[in-house]
Amino acid sequence: MTVDMVIGASVLAATLRLAAPILLAALGGVISERAGVVNIALEGSMLVGAFVGIVAAEQTDSIVIGVAAAIIAGTLLAGIHAIAAIHWRSDQIVSGMALNILALGLTSYLNFQLYGTTGTPADVPDLPTVADQSILVWVSLALVPLTHLFLFGTVSGLRLRAVGEHPRAAETVGIGVRRVRYAAVLASGALAGLGGAYLSLSVAHSFTDGMTAGRGFIGLAAVIFGKWSPIGALVAALLFGYGNALSTSLQGATIGDTRVPVQLLGTLPYLLTILAVAGFVGRSRPPAADGVPYEKEGH
Amino acid sequence: MTALLEMQGIRKRFGELVALDGVDLSVEERDVHALLGENGAGKSTLMNVLYGLYAPDGGRILLRGEDARIGGPRDAIARGIGMIHQHFMLIPPLTVTENVVLGDERTGALLDRRVIRERVRELQSRFGIEVDPDARVEDLPLGLQQRVEILKVLYRGSDLLVFDEPTAVLTPQEVDELFAIVRTLREQGKTVILITHKLREVFAVTDRITVLRLGRNAGSLVTSATTAGEIARLMVGRELRELRPRATAGSRDVVLEVTGLGALSDRGTPALLDVGLTVHAGEVLGIAGIGGNGQSELAECIMGLRRPTAGDMRIGGADVSRDGPRRTRAGGVCYVPEDRRREGLVLAFTVADNLILGKQAGPPYATFGVLDPQVIEREGALLAREFDVRPPNPLAIAGNLSGGNQQKVVLGRELSSSPRLIVVSQPSRGLDIAATEYVHDRLLEQRARGAAILLISSELDEIRALSDRIAVMYEGRIVATLPAAEATEERLGLLMAGHESAGAA
Numbered sequence: 001m002t003v004d005m006v007i008g009a010s011v012l013a014a015t016l017r018l019a020a021p022i023l024l025a026a027l028g029g030v031i032s033e034r035a036g037v038v039n040i041a042l043e044g045s046m047l048v049g050a051f052v053g054i055v056a057a058e059q060t061d062s063i064v065i066g067v068a069a070a071i072i073a074g075t076l077l078a079g080i081h082a083i084a085a086i087h088w089r090s091d092q093i094v095s096g097m098a099l100n101i102l103a104l105g106l107t108s109y110l111n112f113q114l115y116g117t118t119g120t121p122a123d124v125p126d127l128p129t130v131a132d133q134s135i136l137v138w139v140s141l142a143l144v145p146l147t148h149l150f151l152f153g154t155v156s157g158l159r160l161r162a163v164g165e166h167p168r169a170a171e172t173v174g175i176g177v178r179r180v181r182y183a184a185v186l187a188s189g190a191l192a193g194l195g196g197a198y199l200s201l202s203v204a205h206s207f208t209d210g211m212t213a214g215r216g217f218i219g220l221a222a223v224i225f226g227k228w229s230p231i232g233a234l235v236a237a238l239l240f241g242y243g244n245a246l247s248t249s250l251q252g253a254t255i256g257d258t259r260v261p262v263q264l265l266g267t268l269p270y271l272l273t274i275l276a277v278a279g280f281v282g283r284s285r286p287p288a289a290d291g292v293p294y295e296k297e298g299h
Numbered sequence: 300m301t302a303l304l305e306m307q308g309i310r311k312r313f314g315e316l317v318a319l320d321g322v323d324l325s326v327e328e329r330d331v332h333a334l335l336g337e338n339g340a341g342k343s344t345l346m347n348v349l350y351g352l353y354a355p356d357g358g359r360i361l362l363r364g365e366d367a368r369i370g371g372p373r374d375a376i377a378r379g380i381g382m383i384h385q386h387f388m389l390i391p392p393l394t395v396t397e398n399v400v401l402g403d404e405r406t407g408a409l410l411d412r413r414v415i416r417e418r419v420r421e422l423q424s425r426f427g428i429e430v431d432p433d434a435r436v437e438d439l440p441l442g443l444q445q446r447v448e449i450l451k452v453l454y455r456g457s458d459l460l461v462f463d464e465p466t467a468v469l470t471p472q473e474v475d476e477l478f479a480i481v482r483t484l485r486e487q488g489k490t491v492i493l494i495t496h497k498l499r500e501v502f503a504v505t506d507r508i509t510v511l512r513l514g515r516n517a518g519s520l521v522t523s524a525t526t527a528g529e530i531a532r533l534m535v536g537r538e539l540r541e542l543r544p545r546a547t548a549g550s551r552d553v554v555l556e557v558t559g560l561g562a563l564s565d566r567g568t569p570a571l572l573d574v575g576l577t578v579h580a581g582e583v584l585g586i587a588g589i590g591g592n593g594q595s596e597l598a599e600c601i602m603g604l605r606r607p608t609a610g611d612m613r614i615g616g617a618d619v620s621r622d623g624p625r626r627t628r629a630g631g632v633c634y635v636p637e638d639r640r641r642e643g644l645v646l647a648f649t650v651a652d653n654l655i656l657g658k659q660a661g662p663p664y665a666t667f668g669v670l671d672p673q674v675i676e677r678e679g680a681l682l683a684r685e686f687d688v689r690p691p692n693p694l695a696i697a698g699n700l701s702g703g704n705q706q707k708v709v710l711g712r713e714l715s716s717s718p719r720l721i722v723v724s725q726p727s728r729g730l731d732i733a734a735t736e737y738v739h740d741r742l743l744e745q746r747a748r749g750a751a752i753l754l755i756s757s758e759l760d761e762i763r764a765l766s767d768r769i770a771v772m773y774e775g776r777i778v779a780t781l782p783a784a785e786a787t788e789e790r791l792g793l794l795m796a797g798h799e800s801a802g803a804a
Contacts, residue, residue: 155404162390162401169388173402173451174373288391 011242011249013132017203019241020137021046021212024195025219026226026233027140027147028188033228034151035184036164038291040096041081042192043216044103045074049196051107054120054207063125067136067197074193075186077103082185086178089293100216108209120206127202134202136194143191147230160184164287167294177294192216221273228286243269301364303328303490304349304459310357311344318344320514321358326459326507331481331491333501333522336511337534337731338702342494345511346461350382351375381457383448385464391437395419398436399450422453427483442473449480453489460484461492466500470589471759471792478504496534496732497760498527510534535732552580554615554720554751555601561609562596570596572775574610578720578751583742585766585783586755587791593775594755595637598724601753602634603627614720628657633713637724637755639702643709646698650688651679653697654712686711687737703734710741721745724755739765759791773797 005011025042032039039045052073057066077099084095115121128135151157160180162170167177195215200207218240225239226232247266254260306324310317319341326332336342347353349360351369360367362378369375375382389398399422400406400415419432430439430446439447445465452460462481466474481491481504493505501508501522508525510517510533518533555578564570570593578584586594599605601612603624612620614630622630636642644653655664655675663674679693686707688700697708706726713721723742727735742765746752756762762769763786770780771794778799781790 153410154408155406155410156408158393158397158401158404158410162393165390165392166388169390170402172372172382172384172388174376175402 005249005253006246008249011245014245014248015238015241016133016137017241018244019237020134020140021195021199021203021215022219022222022240023140023144023234023237024198025192025216026222026237027143027230028191028195029220029223030147030226030228030230030233031151031160031191032184032188033223033290034164034287035160035181036167036287036289036292036294037082037085037181037185038092038096039078039081039085039185039188040093040217040220041077041099041103042096042188042219043212043214044096044100045077045189045192046196046199046212046216047100047103047107047210048077049074049193050200050211051111051196051207053193053197054124054200055110055114057201058121058124061125063127063201066125066201067127067194070197070201071190071193074191074196075189078185078189078192081189082182085185085293086181089295092291092293104210107207111207111209119208122205124201124205126205127198134198136198136202139194140198141234144230144234151230161287164289167289167292171296177296181294192219195219218269218273221270224286225273239272240269302326302361303363305361305364306345306349306358307361308358309345309348309355309360311341311348311353311355318514319348319355322511322514323516324509325519326490326492328490329485329488330506331485331493331504333505333508334492334494334511335496335501335508335530335534336517337496337733338729339513339731340511340517340534341514342511343463344514346382346463346492346494349375349461350380376455376457379456379458381452381455381460383445383452383460383462383465385467387441387444387448389436389444389447391435393436394432395430395434395436395439395447395450396432398447399432399454401451403455419450419454422450426453426480426487428480440473441468442470442476445469445473445477446480457489459490459492461494463494464496465493466495466497468590470796471788472796474500498530501530502527512536531732553577554580555753556613557601557610558612559610560597560600560607560612562593562600562605562607564596570775571600571607574772574775574777576753576770576777576780578753580719580751581746581749582767583746583752583754583765585762585769586753586772586777587759587762587769587786588757588772588795590757592772594724594757594772596775597772598634598636598722598753598755601627601722602632631716631719633716633718633721635706635709635713635721635723635726637728639705639709640698644697644705646696648697649679649694650683650697650700650708651676651693653708654679654682654693654715656712658716682711682715683708685715686741702729703731703737706730706734706738710738714741714745717748717750718745719750721750721752722755723752725757726754727756727758727761735761759788762791763788771795773799 025046028042029039049070053066053070056069057063081095081099084090085092130138151161159175163175163177163180171177196212199211204211222233222236222240225236247262250260250262250265302325304326308321308323309319310321311319322341322345324345334342344353348355351371351374360369367378396416396419399419404410406414416432428446428450430443436444436447465477469477484491495501505522508520508522510530512534558575560571560574562571574597576584588594596605600607603622607620614632619627640646655678659665659670664671676693683691683693688704688707697705726738742752754765766783768780768782769786770777771791773795779794
């Protein structure tokens with residue numbers, strides 16, 4: 001094992017590469033949960049985004065249309081969750097989970113219908129890179145301060161946080177609770193869809209069934225780990241990305257005669273998440289009305 | 300001169316229940332107007348109609364002589380009506396300033412904190428309302444949170460401020476400060492409606508009074524030309540009894556003895572610190588204090604619901620420090636918890652089932668683990684009648700009863716076993732005058748029988764009316780224990796606010 005394998009340039013580059021999709025999902029999760037809706041359908045939004053992004057880019061030969069279609073697809077799936085969670089006040093976990101299963105089944109089915117057993121054609125346009133990283137990596141990083149500014153520096157952000165903490169109080173001062181929540185959930189789906197586009201168009205250059213492999217969920221873990229703040233989510237996403245990068249980099253490495261247990265190392269981020277959720281990494285408090293359906297007072 | 304607000308013949312029904320049956324209310328400009336009545340008299344419904352939360356079924360509202368249709372809170376705010384809710388409508392993690400301007404920020408898309416803070420400060424100096432504009436609301440005591448609510452309403456330009464039972468959560472000193480603010484509001488040209496059922500407050504600050512009873516007008520009075528007796532008669536519809544004369548406590552046998560008790564709160568912070576107290580047979584020991592100063596934890600420790608971290612508890616001389624609730628109860632201790640809906644009753648169960656809860660395991664209610672519904676119903680009917688539960692139907696669902704009748708079910712279950720120690724917490728919270736009287740009578744009956752009673756209440760009137768001695772809790776400690784005769788309201792108020800020196804006579 002060498003130092004390079006642990007903190008070398010290639011490991012750090014891989015960290016960024018692996019952190020970006022988690023970060024995008026996490027930023028979506030922060031926005032949605034700050035408004036009081038838990039969106040575990042982020043995983044599904046991401047998967048739908050990955051698939052639709054590839055198809056749109058391949059059909060139109062335009063990377064811009066590909067990315068835009070991915071965002072729209074992610075938003076639409078989140079829209080279903082929003083209707084279920086906000087309008088019908090259904091259980092948000094059940095609704096989100098159902099949508100994740102729907103997304104997996106639907107994309108796998110359509111993928112087979114479109115491309116059969118050969119998979120995605122090889123001529124999908126590529127995303128531009130800046131400083132050896134996909135442009136979407138830099139976009140995701142830029143979204144961190146922007147999200148922070150939005151939540152804590154704008155009138156809309158103030159209202160969104162109010163809705164997530166005490167929707168009835170927000171309603172009494174004339175804030176449309178449902179409108180704010182719809183917007184937040186849709187935005188979270190858009191961000192997850194973008195994350196999906198990054199995975200399929202930039203990392204894999206193809207779509208494979210279930211390719212998001214739980215990154216949407218890890219994004220939600222990053223929300224909690226990062227204490228519902230965009231900057232915290234960045235730190236968490238980088239940590240998870242680094243964990244993943246390490247387990248690749250240390251493949252086959254040895255310390256003395258002992259092989260580094262890479263698989264075990266790969267579980268480290270998730271172990272950290274459990275500890276974070278259990279409250280061992282500082283006090284972590286969700287928005288007071290997170291995941292609680294809001295019912296207007298009847299006339 | 301026309302009145303600022305005229306509500307004429309307001310009707311509102313909820314299904315079968317007629318909440319308002321043609322109520323009139325006339326409020327003069329620059330007056331502080333008391334809206335009085337028992338629970339269920341229709342005060343809150345009337346104000347919710349005014350605020351646009353309920354659409355009335357009949358009647359009309361005139362503001363400055365003009366017809367006003369109020370379709371929702373936004374309409375109400377636009378017409379200069381502001382509501383200070385009983386349960387504060389504040390966002391705890393946001394700052395005072397953010398809470399005040401929320402929903403009406405007037406700063407463009409970016410939040411200009413300097414500008415909004417300045418606006419809040421201006422408002423504060425004009426109306427003499429002091430509170431740090433940069434403090435987080437969750438860090439403020441309730442008295443200051445209420446000021447944030449007042450600022451919120453003033454910020455929206457309200458001329459008519461409705462206070463819904465504003466003193467329920469305040470210490471006596473905070474009440475005085477609130478009333479000072481109310482007087483400033485009047486001087487500055489505002490009109491105030493004060494919903495309350497506390498007569499003392501009416502005389503402290505109001506000009507005129509409207510009394511409601513059972514959804515109808517019971518009377519309109521000028522405060523300076525009436526008496527407490529007259530108002531009470533209008534509210535209740537009959538004469539009130541004078542406070543009953545009490546014989547001094549009979550025996551001096553110590554029933555409950557607590558020494559050096561310590562315990563943690565649910566959040567793991569110290570809730571009780573070195574608490575010591577004794578309650579004798581035939582004595583009521585009142586625990587006064589603002590909610591959240593360790594009273595709940597104290598009751599839970601005694602009942603075996605919370606594990607003490609230090610100290611010693613004895614009941615009739617036997618160490619009960621490690622007993623769970625089942626053993627504690629078996630030892631002749633009963634408990635009327637502060638939240639009857641969550642801890643006192645199973646709301647989805649019948650009255651009869653609730654009445655035997657805790658005794659259900661053995662005869663006569665069960666044999667070999669199988670309940671005998673006939674015995675339970677018969678016993679339930681008996682107790683329901685004895686404790687005046689209305690309707691006296693043992694098969695009624697507890698959750699459908701009124702608050703007063705729910706409390707009677709709890710009392711029926713707890714007191715029917717002739718306990719030697721009764722731990723009761725906030726026994727009259729949310730009850731009207733008649734139900735409160737009933738509860739107090741029953742407790743004093745137990746005292747006369749020789750039971751020891753530990754009475755926890757944040758209502759000073761209740762504490763003073765029932766207690767032989769009064770202990771004051773502040774931040775997990777008992778800061779003083781006084782004989783009832785020496786416990787003036789002022790002294791108790793100071794102790795409750797943490798001024799320990801007031802304990803020394």
